[in-house]
Amino acid sequence: MAVKKDLSINYLGVECENPFFLSSSPVGSNYEMVAKCFETGWGGVFYKTVGIFVADECSPRFDQTNKEGLPWLGFKNMEQISDKPTELNFENMRKLKRAYPEKIMVASIMGSTEQEWKDLAKMAEQAEADLIEGNFSCPQMTSHAMGSDVGTNPELVKSYSKAVTSVTDIPFIAKMTPNITNMEVPAIAAIEGGAASVSAINTVKSITNIDFENMTGMPVVNGKSSISGYSGAAVKPIALRFIAQMLQNEKLKDLEISGIGGIETWRDCAEFLALGCRNLQVTTAIMQYGYRIVEDMANGLMHFMDERGYNKLEDFIGLALGNIIPAEDLNRDFKILPKFDDNKCIGCGRCYISCYDAAHQAIDWNAETRRPELNDNCVGCHLCLNVCPVQECITPGEIKWKDGREQVDIALKHHYD
Amino acid sequence: MSKVVKAKYTAEAVSGFNHRTAMEEAARCLLCHDAPCSQGCPAGTDPAKFIRSIRFRNVKGAAETIRENNVLGGTCARVCPYDRLCEEACSRCGIDRPIEIGKLQRYAIEQEEVFGMQTLKAPADKKAGKAACIGAGPASLACAAELAKAGYDVTVLEREAKAGGVLTYGIVPSRLPQAVVDHDIAQVEALGVKFEFGKDVKEADTEGYDAVFIGTGLWGTKIPDIEGKDLKGVYAAADFLKAARTTGEGFDPGKKVIVVGGGDVTVDCAVTAKLLGAEDVKIVYRRTLEEAPGNMTEFQYALQLGIGITTGMAPAAVKGSGKVEKAVFKGFRDEGASLELSADTIVFATGQGPEDMTKVVPVTVTDKGMIAAGEDGAAGGKFFAAGDIVNGGKTVVEAVAAGKEAAASMIAYLEKKGVN
Numbered sequence: 089m090a091v092k093k094d095l096s097i098n099y100l101g102v103e104c105e106n107p108f109f110l111s112s113s114p115v116g117s118n119y120e121m122v123a124k125c126f127e128t129g130w131g132g133v134f135y136k137t138v139g140i141f142v143a144d145e146c147s148p149r150f151d152q153t154n155k156e157g158l159p160w161l162g163f164k165n166m167e168q169i170s171d172k173p174t175e176l177n178f179e180n181m182r183k184l185k186r187a188y189p190e191k192i193m194v195a196s197i198m199g200s201t202e203q204e205w206k207d208l209a210k211m212a213e214q215a216e217a218d219l220i221e222g223n224f225s226c227p228q229m230t231s232h233a234m235g236s237d238v239g240t241n242p243e244l245v246k247s248y249s250k251a252v253t254s255v256t257d258i259p260f261i262a263k264m265t266p267n268i269t270n271m272e273v274p275a276i277a278a279i280e281g282g283a284a285s286v287s288a289i290n291t292v293k294s295i296t297n298i299d300f301e302n303m304t305g306m307p308v309v310n311g312k313s314s315i316s317g318y319s320g321a322a323v324k325p326i327a328l329r330f331i332a333q334m335l336q337n338e339k340l341k342d343l344e345i346s347g348i349g350g351i352e353t354w355r356d357c358a359e360f361l362a363l364g365c366r367n368l369q370v371t372t373a374i375m376q377y378g379y380r381i382v383e384d385m386a387n388g389l390m391h392f393m394d395e396r397g398y399n400k401l402e403d404f405i406g407l408a409l410g411n412i413i414p415a416e417d418l419n420r421d422f423k424i425l426p427k428f429d430d431n432k433c434i435g436c437g438r439c440y441i442s443c444y445d446a447a448h449q450a451i452d453w454n455a456e457t458r459r460p461e462l463n464d465n466c467v468g469c470h471l472c473l474n475v476c477p478v479q480e481c482i483t484p485g486e487i488k489w490k491d492g493r494e495q496v497d498i499a500l501k502h503h504y505d
Numbered sequence: 506m507s508k509v510v511k512a513k514y515t516a517e518a519v520s521g522f523n524h525r526t527a528m529e530e531a532a533r534c535l536l537c538h539d540a541p542c543s544q545g546c547p548a549g550t551d552p553a554k555f556i557r558s559i560r561f562r563n564v565k566g567a568a569e570t571i572r573e574n575n576v577l578g579g580t581c582a583r584v585c586p587y588d589r590l591c592e593e594a595c596s597r598c599g600i601d602r603p604i605e606i607g608k609l610q611r612y613a614i615e616q617e618e619v620f621g622m623q624t625l626k627a628p629a630d631k632k633a634g635k636a637a638c639i640g641a642g643p644a645s646l647a648c649a650a651e652l653a654k655a656g657y658d659v660t661v662l663e664r665e666a667k668a669g670g671v672l673t674y675g676i677v678p679s680r681l682p683q684a685v686v687d688h689d690i691a692q693v694e695a696l697g698v699k700f701e702f703g704k705d706v707k708e709a710d711t712e713g714y715d716a717v718f719i720g721t722g723l724w725g726t727k728i729p730d731i732e733g734k735d736l737k738g739v740y741a742a743a744d745f746l747k748a749a750r751t752t753g754e755g756f757d758p759g760k761k762v763i764v765v766g767g768g769d770v771t772v773d774c775a776v777t778a779k780l781l782g783a784e785d786v787k788i789v790y791r792r793t794l795e796e797a798p799g800n801m802t803e804f805q806y807a808l809q810l811g812i813g814i815t816t817g818m819a820p821a822a823v824k825g826s827g828k829v830e831k832a833v834f835k836g837f838r839d840e841g842a843s844l845e846l847s848a849d850t851i852v853f854a855t856g857q858g859p860e861d862m863t864k865v866v867p868v869t870v871t872d873k874g875m876i877a878a879g880e881d882g883a884a885g886g887k888f889f890a891a892g893d894i895v896n897g898g899k900t901v902v903e904a905v906a907a908g909k910e911a912a913a914s915m916i917a918y919l920e921k922k923g924v925n
């Protein structure tokens with residue numbers, strides 16, 4: 089192996105060989121699966137949520153969105169928590185922890201009353217779990233006493249967190265729902281209830297597609313469908329936003345957040361870490377590709393660290409957070425004109441169409457040469473740069489300062505791929 | 506009128522991927538379980554793994570996989586006959602067309618160079634054993650790299666001035682630019698392998714080495730014994746290609762060139778002549794195109810360059826006073842047929858054979874003159890052999906695979922001998 093970097097990290101007092109964990113879902117729902125994921129290189133698992141309630145699932149239960157031939161931009165599921173007996177699940181966790189003592193076992197639990205939360209926490213402790221995650225966020229539970237209906241209610245989040253932390257010393261992580269305006273509110277409630285940290289995000293409530301055969305949503309269950317959770321690449325931007333907002337909140341800024349939502353590649357991992365996460369969880373990408381994706385996450389992250397001279401994850405965790413600032417604080421004194429590389433340009437005219445129909449009519453189309461020509465209307469929005477099909481054909485060019493504004497040194501992005 | 510492609514001898518004929526187009530192609534890959542493409546690569550380059558790395562944006566990891574498995578990864582990406590290896594095996598053929606594996610491999614290796622990656626490193630722990638590899642072609646280079654990775658002291662002994670064998674002195678640079686070959690060889694050098702050039706090896710030169718690999722290839726030339734074969738302007742393919750490769754753009758192939766044969770080497774000679782400025786280039790083959798061993802895409806490329814192909818005619822005589830003026834052909838099956846063509850140059854690409862190996866090293870040879878070595882490369886005592894000189898002339902990737910295989914046997918031999 090050519091590149092070797094230390095990916096280990098201390099997360100909530102637990103030494104993890106790497107930050108890559110399965111998130112609670114079918115990808116980690118029995119002994120054999122979790123054993124295989126450990127062998128493949130995952131550092132730990134948030135075992136499929138266990139409740140006193142045992143789920144009764146519908147069929148089919150999945151759908152996906154795609155665009156122009158690219159499948160799985162987003163993924164929708166109608167699953168609830170584990171459909172396996174409660175005792176069996178905890179027994180599996182205990183066996184796994186004994187067979188793989190260096191791997192981290194997180195018990196994900198969900199109760200419907202304070203007592204249930206306490207009982208489940210005790211069972212997790214007996215199963216020798218390293219950490220406990222409270223699922224306050226499944227958006228498709230068949231009972232309103234559980235899931236995201238709880239996660240959007242700060243009082244319940246606080247009292248259930250308190251229930252758990254009153255019976256065990258194992259660090260408790262509250263899993264947040266994105267189906268809310270301000271995630272800081274339930275996150276603060278969880279911390280006040282004794283939670284050690286939060287994880288985010290669970291799935292986003294959605295209707296992915298309408299089926300015209302049955303005039304209902306997808307997936308079709310006996311001619312009907314339900315609103316349910318959306319995950320995968322499409323939700324990554326939403327996850328990153330909530331995480332940044334929590335870590336920028338005075339009361340939450342020191343949390344060791346576990347980031348979840350659309351993680352597939354080492355790059356996604358690096359992004360969540362750069363915003364300040366100390367742990368990473370994955371489901372949808374595993375559902376699409378299998379546990380093997382962790383190989384390129386680990387190797388790719390090592391190359392990234394090698395390239396930048398980082399020796400451990402801490403060297404770059406949170407580096408991007410401070411550069412996410414309120415819109416009103418951005419420097420608005422300049423515009424960057426797009427630069428067109430006539431040699432790379434293939435003459436498709438897409439920049440012209442988009443600029444005319446959706447921006448500022450700043451591109452004149454030279455029908456003779458089949459090349460775009462920038463005119464004075466350009467506002468520097470870079471719609472053209474985003475639409476051009478040729479790599480690095482349109483790039484940031486000349487910086488123009490607005491009249492009467494102070495010219496300062498500005499940081500630029502140079503490479504787009 | 507047909508549209509004829511104009512190209513330069515040293516300019517690469519096919520352009521590669523950039524990041525975006527590579528991602529588009531990698532996105533077509535089905536990321537198969539038990540990937541057939543990986544099983545289809547003789548050298549174990551593991552395309553399924555490196556394509557998956559590209560797909561998951563780990564281009565450096567992709568380059569690493571290629572390099573660790575196939576030290577000539579850059580070269581193979583250009584010259585492998587994918588259509589009957591990995592790409593033929595690709596599951597995607599069941600939907601539409603295979604993944605362009607060779608081109609993705611090329612992209613990863615190009616990025617390796619851009620990033621200045623140095624994947625292969627010799628271990629700090631050196632072993633006592635000393636090994637020599639005769640010849641610096643693909644088989645020897647692959648063998649030398651494996652031995653060096655295992656910590657042995659390795660010297661490559663080559664009679665030419667540069668390493669690469671056919672890669673440097675044969676294949677047309679428009680298919681395989683010299684820079685690509687040099688970049689691959691640099692990886693072998695980085696492993697601490699020593700090279701001695703201008704060394705036409707004889708048995709005495711192998712004294713002092715605990716194990717010796719023979720990867721001498723096929724450099725015995727064959728020109729049919731016909732009238733006029735010694736006239737100026739008559740070449741054996743290997744000599745013609747070597748002269749062109751060593752002279753470069755300044756090489757004058759003559760105005761009218763005839764290449765005799767029906768294999769890939771034939772096409773390479775014809776393309777070389779055309780790209781170096783010959784006005785009229787013809788391939789003349791004695792059997793039918795269907796029977797020709799050459800790759801159809803290569804013949805098609807020759808046609809695109811405006812090279813003509815005549816079949817069914819076998820060479821009978823070369824005429825001229827002092828130098829070639831005419832070539833005479835007779836029907837190979839059609840007995841009455843005859844053909845007379847004026848020419849300045851005639852290249853016989855009618856097969857290369859082995860030199861007399863028994864004069865070089867104490868080995869047994871087959872009736873065809875190939876070294877009689879086992880699957881594992883063992884050729885008796887401390888001698889091991891692989892590549893064209895054993896298999897009778899196949900491909901670069903098979904030479905690499907066999908060189909790796911032989912290295913494993915040599916390591917086992919050295920361990921047994923106790924020189925560790």
Ligand SMILES: Cc1cc2nc3c(=O)[nH]c(=O)nc-3n(C[C@H](O)[C@H](O)[C@H](O)COP(=O)(O)OP(=O)(O)OC[C@H]3O[C@@H](n4cnc5c(N)ncnc54)[C@H](O)[C@@H]3O)c2cc1C
Pocket residue numbers: 584585586639640641642643644645662663664665668669670671672675676677704705706707720721722723724746769770773865891892893894898899900901902904
């Ligand atoms: C024109 C041409 C085109 C080809 N195109 C392709 C292609 O597109 N794809 C493909 O996969 N394969 C192709 N091949 C086949 C491929 O090149 C060979 O299979 C491969 O190079 C064999 O490698 P090797 O190491 O066995 O021998 P070689 O590449 O022949 O290397 C042998 C080396 O040993 C040296 N040597 C020989 N005797 C001695 C000695 N006594 N002392 C010191 N050095 C010595 C030679 O100088 C040479 O450098 C082509 C071959 C030719 C001739």
Ligand SMILES: Cc1cc2nc3c(=O)[nH]c(=O)nc-3n(C[C@H](O)[C@H](O)[C@H](O)COP(=O)(O)O)c2cc1C
Pocket residue numbers: 111112113114136137163164165166167168169170196223226263289290291318319320321323348349350351369370371372373
């Ligand atoms: C099929 C499926 C089942 C899930 N089940 C659970 C669950 O039992 N408990 C839980 O906390 N989250 C569950 N989730 C949410 C995931 O753990 C994760 O938070 C979410 O999918 C976002 O991450 P991703 O984009 O990597 O999938 C489930 C997700 C999917 C797709």
Ligand code: SF4
Pocket residue numbers: none
């Ligand atoms: S994925 Fe497996 S369990 Fe699900 S429907 Fe297909 S075969 Fe059945």
Ligand code: SF4
Pocket residue numbers: 428432433434435436437438439440459460475476477478481482
């Ligand atoms: S979108 Fe890009 S390639 Fe197309 S015309 Fe504009 S600059 Fe050229």
Ligand code: SF4
Pocket residue numbers: 533534535536537540541542543552553556594595596597604606
């Ligand atoms: S066989 Fe084809 S589709 Fe399958 S992994 Fe290999 S390249 Fe991809």
